[in-house]
Amino acid sequence: MNGEFLTPIDAFTVIDLIFMSMLVVVGIAIVRLKDLFAVVMLSGVYSLVSAAWFVSLDAVDVAFTEAAVGAGISTVLMLGAMLLTARQAAPTKPARHWVALIVVCATGAALLYATVDMPSFGDPLSAPNAYIGLEYLKRTGPETGVPNVVSAVLASYRGYDTFGETTVILTAGLGVVLILGLGGPAIKRKKAPAKTKAAKANQSKILGAHHVVLRVISKLMIPVIIIYGAYVQFHGDFGPGGGFQAGLIIASAIILYALIYGIDAAKEAVPPSLVRLGAALGVLIYGGVGVINLLLGGNFLEYNILNPTHPAHGQELGIMFVEIGVLVTVASVMLIIFYGFTSRQPDIKDKDW
Amino acid sequence: MSDFLHILDILRPYVAGIALLSGGVIVLIGASGVLRLPDFYTRLHAAGVTDTLGTLLVLLGLILLSGFTLLSGKLALVGLFLLLTSPAATHAVANAAHKAGLKPRLGTVKSQAPGEASGDPS
Incomplete structure (x- = not known):
């Protein structure tokens, strides 16, 4: 599956990488903060950045949903929930959680191992691009008369x-x-x-x-x-x-x-x-x-x-x-x-x- | 007359480029203002004022680039929406901070430790 096709490094790839690194930064900030208000706001920021990233990947429908759900309504609902509780997370004792660290490292290593099997980004021969996606694109127009394939x-x-x-x-x-x-x-x-x-x-x-x-x-x-x-x-x-x-x-x-x-x-x-x-x-x-x-x-x-x-x-x-x-x-x-x-x-x- | 329109059409991408570039520069100025200014209200000022002008300039550039189409109509609507909501949002944030009792910082700014500069209770 992988091998011949290499993702071209062009401006869009660079933009994707910038968005992904912003996501990582926001994620780390969410983990480290204790102020729940800031955490709620940052999770909205996280959703908005990922929506922008989805637009850059040409997945506008997903981006629209992500912006409406993550950055819009869930932020409001989380703020509503926060009014019922404290604004600060309960202080925890600084300690080393060895079991948690081991679990995180093992999961991360497994995920990294799994990415090796994934097709390169934009590979025309990968499974979704070669067979089923083309089939949907071909059949949607005549069968449903709906121009937006995602909706169909x-x-x-x-x-x-x-x-x-x-x-x-x-x-x-x-x-x-x-x-x-x-x-x-x-x-x-x-x-x-x-x-x-x-x-x-x-x-x-x-x-x-x-x-x-x-x-x-x-x-x-x-x-x-x-x-x-x-x-x-x-x-x-x-x-x-x-x-x-x-x-x-x-x-x-x-x-x-x-x-x-x-x-x-x-x-x-x-x-x-x-x-x-x-x-x-x-x-x-x-x-x-x-x-x-x-x-x-x-x-x-x-x-x-x-x-x-x-x-x-x-x-x-x-x-x-x-x-x-x-x-x-x-x-x-x-x-x-x-x-x-x-x-x-x-x-x-x-x-x- | 048609010559004049022709010249305008040639100039259009350049004007659009200038608008896009200045919009980007203004947003950057706003971002640096948010980082550098001393207290909550001045930072809000930097973010709010420059964001409105910067995004509107970017939208103006995009409208000029796309010409007289449905797309530019939609962009103009987005611009109108931003023109209404962005100052209102800034107003709401400033109002909430004022209500919560956050005092603006008055007087001259002395040189201080960087931790102190960002340590207001917002």
Whole structure:
């Protein structure tokens, strides 16, 4: 497999190497820091650098997902989790952990040994470049009519896997709900009678004066962000994008609203009950498309059957509905997790950020 | 008139190059400012101000390079987005630091140990 082909050292290879060394530096910094806030920020930086690296490797879909997940929403969720705990890691005694060192060295040596068997970067004769990748590139156009091969592979050829992933996301949301609770209206009930109307108006006036720049900017931005999410969702057939990224973008727009206008306002706009419904509904839509295929006489998730005269049109339709299911589940679960974390606090206080 | 447009078209890549280069230099100046300036607020000033101008110049260069296409329209939208969000983000960070009680450092800067210079409680 290896041998004849040598990766050319050009400008792009140098850029890749720079990105990889930045990743190593950030990783070491994360291990050595004790300040959890800085660690959360650095893990966002790590994701952003790896997203840039993926762009340089021409994997724009992966880069988009990495930027939305790692640098975007997981940083926010980690900050939300950090509000519930301390800002500093517990001090540990400086000691030599010999067993850990041995395990790390053995794993590292095994990984280094395994890299010898890997094909050179960009080798045209390597397995993914020679057979299966070409096959997908050749067949996607006529069979699905979707120009973006990544979307077609994700939602059609590997539809079962993506169904599994969507279910995994729902399960993750359920896990958070089991641990942290549903983030229901318990706090609201406790707070409401304590405040008179005047005091409330006064407080909101102070808040408004305090965050006026952020309020104006976010008021301008939130609709645009949601439109952009819809663009990413429905343009996923043609360019990088799809349900996962769009769901994260829309969820982050609502989280931004919650950060600036308060959790209660966000819960009024997007009630937790709706979010709970949406998390299950998305998986239901995805599975429902499969069941409709079954009822029409095809296989599970065989979209061809949706339009018997034009199988490619059936594929497009199936991919679109499946992506909508992914969008609904992803956006809802992100909001479930966010509500779960933040409802443990009375509110996000001004001084916390 | 068409001669004038022709000259503009010839000049376009050079103007784009100048914009890209100056944008890069400004971002570098901002980075060195973040490393060298004495306290949190001045460092934020270096990062925020130069980042906005630097990235916008880079985007301007890219727009000029790509000409009148859909791509340059998207780049212009990115520029507009950055123009709105970048100062707002800087404002939010500075505001949070002020609220947390971080005082700006006043007076002249004396020569000091490098550990002291970066040791503010941000």
